[in-house]
Amino acid sequence: MGRDKTLLPYKNHPSLTHFLFDKMSKNFQNVFVCAKEQKFQPNLPLIKDKFMDFSPMLALYSALSNFQNKNVFIITADSPFIEISTIEILNQNLQGFDICVAKDDENLHSLCGFYNSNLSDIAKNLYENSNHKIGALFKFAKFKSINFDNKEQFLNINYPKDYENLIKKGQ
Numbered sequence: 001m002g003r004d005k006t007l008l009p010y011k012n013h014p015s016l017t018h019f020l021f022d023k024m025s026k027n028f029q030n031v032f033v034c035a036k037e038q039k040f041q042p043n044l045p046l047i048k049d050k051f052m053d054f055s056p057m058l059a060l061y062s063a064l065s066n067f068q069n070k071n072v073f074i075i076t077a078d079s080p081f082i083e084i085s086t087i088e089i090l091n092q093n094l095q096g097f098d099i100c101v102a103k104d105d106e107n108l109h110s111l112c113g114f115y116n117s118n119l120s121d122i123a124k125n126l127y128e129n130s131n132h133k134i135g136a137l138f139k140f141a142k143f144k145s146i147n148f149d150n151k152e153q154f155l156n157i158n159y160p161k162d163y164e165n166l167i168k169k170g171q
């Protein structure tokens with residue numbers, strides 16, 4: 001992207017992160033942003049990454065280690081299109097599982113789903129063994145994925161052109 005995409009302005013919000021925070025706050029009692037530092041203006045409730053390394057597994061560990069025996073919904077800050085109904089369906093299918101994530105006909109969306117906080121130590125151990133892919137955690141847990149037809153809701157803003165198209169469309 002060439003710049004911090006979590007801070008890109010979106011709609012009437014100062015950033016994509018603020019937009020997603022507001023969206024999630026309408027549906028969850030507690031919403032937190034996991035980041036290495038408080039970089040958001042205005043400030044958002046922050047769970048600070050415990051390590052300076054950049055690793056999806058470490059970020060997941062940092063988030064989950066703040067809770068005890070809780071199911072935590074995880075989503076990336078650059079996924080503004082996620083549908084609330086998708087989150088509700090994932091939650092409804094979580095019973096009896098440690099992890100329940102979204103997928104579509106092409107991709108598994110490891111960072112769009114519920115994770116039980118009791119998996120935090122396993123996530124840390126995987127990282128310490130140089131395993132940074134979230135999917136590695138699935139074989140250590142009761143795992144389920146739910147297929148969704150609308151794959152557009154899982155689009156990430158990864159490149160300048162993605163952001164330009166987002167602004168042009170006014171979505």
